[in-house]
Amino acid sequence: MVKKQNNEKKKKQVIKSEFYKQLESQKKIAEQQLIISLYSHIDSFYDYKVKVENITDTAWKFYYILLRDLIKINKISKIDELTVNAFVSTRKEAYQKLYSKYGGYKTIERAIATVESENIDGQYLQMQKYATLLRFCEMGFPVERNWDKIQKMDLEEINAYFEGLVANAFIQTDFMQDKVEDLFEDVTRLIEDADAGVDVGLPLNSPLLNEVQNGLPLGHITLLGAHSGVGKTFLTIMMHITSCIKHNEPLLIIANEEERPRYVFNLLTAYINLKHPNANFNKRVFHRGGFTDEEKELLAEAAEYYKNNVQDNIIKFVNMQEFNMGKTIKIIKKYANLYDIKYFILDTLKLDNDTQSRANDQSWLQLQQNMVKLYNVIKPSNLNVHVWVTTQLRKDNRNSKYLEQSSLGIAKNIADVVSSLVLVRMVSEGEKGGKGLVVKRGKRQVILKEDNDYMLFFWDKNRQGSTNKQAILRVDKGRNMVKDIGYTKIDQQLM
Incomplete structure (x- = not known):
């Protein structure tokens, strides 16, 4: 219990530090810029995974929820004052009060005029960068001590840097980094899922x-x-x-x-x-x-x-x-x-x-x-x-x-x-009439008629099945008709 209290106390001290507040301020700026850019580029809303609970600023958390609701509920394709105000008027009173409290559409309008919305990818990465650094601070990683190096890094470089720190700590051990699991853990559930057709x-x-x-x-x-x-x-x-x-x-x-x-x-x-x-x-x-x-x-x-x-x-x-x-x-x-x-x-x-x-x-x-x-x-x-x-x-x-x-x-x-690579060609004239291809459906041999057109299917890769036989379908591309015919085997070495 004492150890847990000390950890909580340490976390509070980190959160209250001036350095932490600076990181939090940078995260808020990136969040605001990203959310406003999403208002300008609605089609990009689902390209960026943003968790509402992780948005620091309460006002911009509300405006993100508003945009999400406009897209999911009203399925809007563009933002304008009339559309937004009309939507808010249909929501609960508490929702309307928050909209009014944070400045309504004027806040959106002013922000759109000041934010460079074309840099949306950069804004998203900046938000992720500072969110990650804040978590590192909370876990006690030496972010502030190495800030001269870290502040110049992008998110990918930060990931590599801290992975290097952790790997270095284990460099002289035989500890395996890959998770080792019991092979037959949850075997009953796996069978039930397969029986239910999950895959x-x-x-x-x-x-x-x-x-x-x-x-x-x-x-x-x-x-x-x-x-x-x-x-x-x-x-x-x-x-x-x-x-x-x-x-x-x-x-x-x-x-x-x-x-x-x-x-x-x-x-x-x-x-x-x-x-x-x-x-x-x-x-x-x-x-x-x-x-x-x-x-x-x-x-x-x-x-x-x-x-x-x-x-x-x-x-x-x-x-x-x-x-x-x-x-x-x-x-x-x-x-x-x-x-x-x-x-x-x-x-x-x-x-x-x-x-x-x-x-x-x-x-x-x-x-x-x-x-x-x-x-x-x-x-x-x-x-x-x-x-x-x-x-x-x-x-x-x-x-x-x-x-x-x-x-x-x-x-x-x-x-x-890819899981399946299916390659298709037409059956040639020389392969019809029982002369070129031996085609079977079950135990019965099928003769390909010379007046018909057939397609031959090869599986070079097939994670769901075999690749050792080819399938033949009769096709009429003028009348859009297909019919299953049978299987054949073509020796790759002889081609």
């Missing part, structure tokens, strides 16, 4: 593919690669989007090549031919125009189906005019937090636009780094969402029979952080 993801709209892929688990990336014209968007629609619709699963499509109508027309076509197999409805009618009465009737039925069976806003779409991974990550953060969306599609992975214009010889490195940034945001310990990413294979191996990670070209390391 089961959204199934692909193909039992054949799903048997290998085992769904799209949260916290992971699935990378789909194919050459230009093979049908990456076609497969994304038929395997992923239709599955989200079938299972009523919210989805956000982030596109940078195709416009929204193409996705809609593909889904309309898929419904018509599934519901009316003999209609022979081909999506080229959308390019031809001048619909026949029969086509109008079929399209009206399909439109009515989607209107009645797909909840409003469950499938969201954004077309990026200029691709940028930083902007993509912001969109994912926003919609994962604001709308609790768990599944995202990025169609197609590209270099950031500013890199393309510079013709950077190390563009592959940017692609690799961007994928790492993407994974760090969506992984289980962060947002815990799934992202389906499409990418184009290198042009010089269009005739390769066996597809693997090297088919991605110099950017092959983008696959390092």
